[in-house]
Amino acid sequence: MMHSRIHSCLAVSSVLTVPSSWAKDIDVTALATAPDPGRDNPARGIGRPPLAFAPLRTTASEADFGVDAGTLDLPSLTDDAFADLAAAVLTHQVVVVRRQEKLSPKAQFELTRRFDPLVRTYGHGNRTDILQQSVLVRDLVSIPEWPQVKLLGNGRVRDHEGIADAELRHPSHRGAHARPLTPDDEARGLTHFYRWHIDAALYELHPPKVTTLLAIKVPEPRTQTIVYDDGTGDALDAPLGTTAFVSGYQAYESLSPAEKDWALRTKARYAPHPYVWMKNARARSNGLGLLSEGRELARNDLPPFDEEKITTLPLVWVNPMTGRRALQLHSYAVEDLIVDGAPIGDLATCRHILYALMRPAIAPSRVYTHPWQDGDLVIFNNRGLWHSVVGSLGPSDLRIYHQCNLASSEPPLGPS
Numbered sequence: 001m002m003h004s005r006i007h008s009c010l011a012v013s014s015v016l017t018v019p020s021s022w023a024k025d026i027d028v029t030a031l032a033t034a035p036d037p038g039r040d041n042p043a044r045g046i047g048r049p050p051l052a053f054a055p056l057r058t059t060a061s062e063a064d065f066g067v068d069a070g071t072l073d074l075p076s077l078t079d080d081a082f083a084d085l086a087a088a089v090l091t092h093q094v095v096v097v098r099r100q101e102k103l104s105p106k107a108q109f110e111l112t113r114r115f116d117p118l119v120r121t122y123g124h125g126n127r128t129d130i131l132q133q134s135v136l137v138r139d140l141v142s143i144p145e146w147p148q149v150k151l152l153g154n155g156r157v158r159d160h161e162g163i164a165d166a167e168l169r170h171p172s173h174r175g176a177h178a179r180p181l182t183p184d185d186e187a188r189g190l191t192h193f194y195r196w197h198i199d200a201a202l203y204e205l206h207p208p209k210v211t212t213l214l215a216i217k218v219p220e221p222r223t224q225t226i227v228y229d230d231g232t233g234d235a236l237d238a239p240l241g242t243t244a245f246v247s248g249y250q251a252y253e254s255l256s257p258a259e260k261d262w263a264l265r266t267k268a269r270y271a272p273h274p275y276v277w278m279k280n281a282r283a284r285s286n287g288l289g290l291l292s293e294g295r296e297l298a299r300n301d302l303p304p305f306d307e308e309k310i311t312t313l314p315l316v317w318v319n320p321m322t323g324r325r326a327l328q329l330h331s332y333a334v335e336d337l338i339v340d341g342a343p344i345g346d347l348a349t350c351r352h353i354l355y356a357l358m359r360p361a362i363a364p365s366r367v368y369t370h371p372w373q374d375g376d377l378v379i380f381n382n383r384g385l386w387h388s389v390v391g392s393l394g395p396s397d398l399r400i401y402h403q404c405n406l407a408s409s410e411p412p413l414g415p416s
Helices: 002-007 028-032 079-092 105-114 128-133 183-187 248-253 257-264 347-362
Strands: 067-071 094-098 149-160 163-168 210-217 223-227 235-239 243-247 266-270 312-314 316-318 325-327 334-339 377-381 385-389 399-405
Touching: 067 079, 079 094, 079 377, 105 149, 105 210, 105 399, 243 248, 243 347, 248 325, 248 347, 248 385, 257 266, 312 316, 325 347, 334 347, 377 385
Parallel strands: 067 094
Antiparallel strands: 094 377, 149 163, 149 399, 210 377, 210 399, 223 235, 243 385, 266 312, 266 334, 316 325
């Protein structure tokens, strides 16, 4: 079905333009001719060496992203140094900065905002009534003084940044997947990807440009095996409580010419209040999308919504600095696909098509699983990567993280 739909589509051309807010902090014209921020870079100024970035060590033989920035004084970065950092995020997609365990929520918010200076709103918005009804309520706790920064993790936390007491729960496939692993499976060290996604409200607000994720306390290290349980036999060893990343750019570049042609002319229409809409639905065992079991809420059971605020976005997003195209979406939240202006109109068919397009991207050789250390700050390009929480944590596995992303001032750049 997907193949016949793809061959019925016409080709489109692509014209690259640069969003204005990125240009405030990056000389994009200069950087486009020197996309590696470790080389001579006119944006960094005269007399100052560029920030140094080393490739991340990974067993993922096909993962083409990720660099280590070492230790940086992030609150004191000059504009030129920040331009190097921002260029690295757009070029390498994941940047790890070490020894940041003392980075305050205020400093993390201010760093995140430098990537999009016109915004202050958390990526999923400020409406606690909506968040309380959604699948997100179980995962995130707002820092009182800086509510754009969220506390997440696993275990009991007391007297933390104005939070007197919180019992954190690591997101688990146990309550989210149609076929979760058994306790015996988990005792043998097996686990699942939780949910492959991008960080975005996908209603009313534009997707964040970056997410910053800070590890304050990491569980004692041990290895678990991620089993895909999708009939392929795929499996991947990973550190406990890792965050997994794959490249939307590789996902697009791996498509056939016919699939690329179809993707370029297709848009995803997301459900209103999608995280409320999906809260009863169950996911595939590899975390790549929901099963079509009729568990989504009907529109008249959702909180009130405005038709004009429903989000429709292209399937292909363009990197504003490098021009690379990414297959970039949150498949869980898609309500319909619009091809050449015409909706497909069947949710199961949409999910079948998206799964076929996306599944090659999460092959074990393409998944980077970050081996967290206390103090790691990961900055990632939320408009070019998909990510997933991973791991089966026990009550004694204390995990404390701060996350920040901000709803953008502008939509993603799509092909035109």
